[in-house]
Amino acid sequence: MLTINVAVLLAVIIVVRLRRRTEARSRNDEKLTVLIVLVFGILVAPTAFGQGIVDVVGQLAAGITNSSR
Template sequence: MLTINVAVLLAVIIVVRLRRKTHARSRNDEKLTVLIVLVFGILVAPTAFGQGVLDVVAQLADGITTSSR
């Protein structure tokens, strides 16, 4: 039996959708892409990978804030 992780499937869909030409997208198409990315973020956030990304982004933001003072 083959199982597909929903987050991995959404990541593939996001990559395919973002590779298309920008001027070929309609407003509804852009809204759907945003919705898919939000759902992907919600699925990935509680995982170890999501927490690692959060830590990296937090450190980067902290470094930018510290360097601007």
């Protein structure tokens, strides 16, 4: 039996959708892409990989905040 991780499938869909030219996208197409990215974020967030991304982004944000002071 072949199992497909939903987060991996959504990541592939996101890459394929974002490779298309911007001019070829309609407003509904852009909304669907945003929805897919949000669902992907919700699926990845509780994983160790997602927590690592949160930590890195938090450190970057703290560094930018501290450098502007």
